[in-house]
Amino acid sequence: MGGLPSNKYAAVCAAGHCTVYVQVGAGVRVRQGDRWQVYCPADAPQEGGAGAGQSAGTATAHSAANRFAGPCMECSVQVEAGAGVLVPGDDGKRGVQCPVCQVVAFRCERWDESDQFGTDPWIPDAVLPGCAPAISLRILALSRECWKCKESTVCVVGLYPMHPARTDRWARWVDKDVLVWVRPLLAGAGFEKIAESIKPRWSSTVNGRYLSNGCQRCDALQGDFPVEEAVFDLVREDGVDALDTLLVVEVPTPMWQRVVHGERGSGSALLM
Ligand SMILES: [Zn+2]
Ligand SMILES: [Zn+2]
Structure with missing residues (x-):
């Protein structure tokens, strides 16, 4: 067993040179300082490196993929079964979140100054797989x-x-x-x-x-x-x-x- 935990949120790979968009579970998450970073498999830091040990005991419930197609709870864009995640809505009920709204939520929550005031667009021009065009x-x-x-x-x-x-x-x-x-x-x-x-x-x-x-x-x-x-x-x-x-x-x-x-x-x- 072992290996770094997989990423709960889709995000752009945190490696400076890499712009890969990492879908939920497709990469790894690594605790650096006080926040989690997502890396694509190619750029995943070696295990046992900075912070990796801290993650071992952090049992977080992985957000489940949506079993059924439905509209994203934030942007209402139609999401195919399995292409988004289920997250709790403001009414307490779980709803589908599309990968784009997921990344925006992740980046807002992380609130990294260089990210907030950077220049790369948060919304990709290409429609992500499983989302209506x-x-x-x-x-x-x-x-x-x-x-x-x-x-x-x-x-x-x-x-x-x-x-x-x-x-x-x-x-x-x-x-x-x-x-x-x-x-x-x-x-x-x-x-x-x-x-x-x-x-x-x-x-x-x-x-x-x-x-x-x-x-x-x-x-x-x-x-x-x-x-x-x-x-x-x-x-x-x-x-x-x-x-x-x-x-x-x-x-x-x-x-x-x-x-x-x-x-x-x-x-x-x-x-x-
Ligand atoms: Zn959305
Ligand atoms: Zn008039």
């Missing part, structure tokens, strides 16, 4: 009175999976980075007027230009702050369905996971 999302909108011309105007405000996991309860706020790719999707689906009204505008509140919702009639900026406030009030009362579904789109999985987690695990604003 795309997800259906509802583009959520709010019709409200333009502060300037008093006509009704449509603001694009949120994204929410068409088939959300039980634990994925709140829509995500559409910020200026998300509007960049939402705008052409709207234009392509016949919402040219709304798409054209999304453009860079000057805001004195933020003292800069940003890609913003505007009035379809008079072009006045519909500022993030007042719109967000109106959205929060509605959603708090009646949930996601208080907003209009403008369109349902198929979006590549990594694009959606970047919305969910932010580039480096900072997350997106939840409409709740």
Whole structure:
């Protein structure tokens, strides 16, 4: 018997020169200082090296792979049987976690400064094995009175999976980075007027230009702050369905996971 314990979390190999993405159980974990590091088999430190002895008595329950296919409890991306892990949700029930959300959780928990403030992307561009390549999302909108011309105007405000996991309860706020790719999707689906009204505008509140919702009639900026406030009030009362579904789109999985987690695990604003 013996050997180093296998890794509980998928992660990029901790060896400086190596960028291999190590799936759960495919590598080893080694305790270094006060944290666990994951290594691919090729870079696994020799047993008996620094810290290896400490791990011997640490009996940790290995997270089980998911026996059934299901949506990831965080990003709602469909995960095939065996491709994710089962983790406890905030309601205490176990749910499936996809390998990407697993790594983000691991890196957030580990909170290594050079990792947090590094430059490598946390969300891989390639879809990981066993995860659906795309997800259906509802583009959520709010019709409200333009502060300037008093006509009704449509603001694009949120994204929410068409088939959300039980634990994925709140829509995500559409910020200026998300509007960049939402705008052409709207234009392509016949919402040219709304798409054209999304453009860079000057805001004195933020003292800069940003890609913003505007009035379809008079072009006045519909500022993030007042719109967000109106959205929060509605959603708090009646949930996601208080907003209009403008369109349902198929979006590549990594694009959606970047919305969910932010580039480096900072997350997106939840409409709740
Ligand atoms: Zn996920
Ligand atoms: Zn107007």
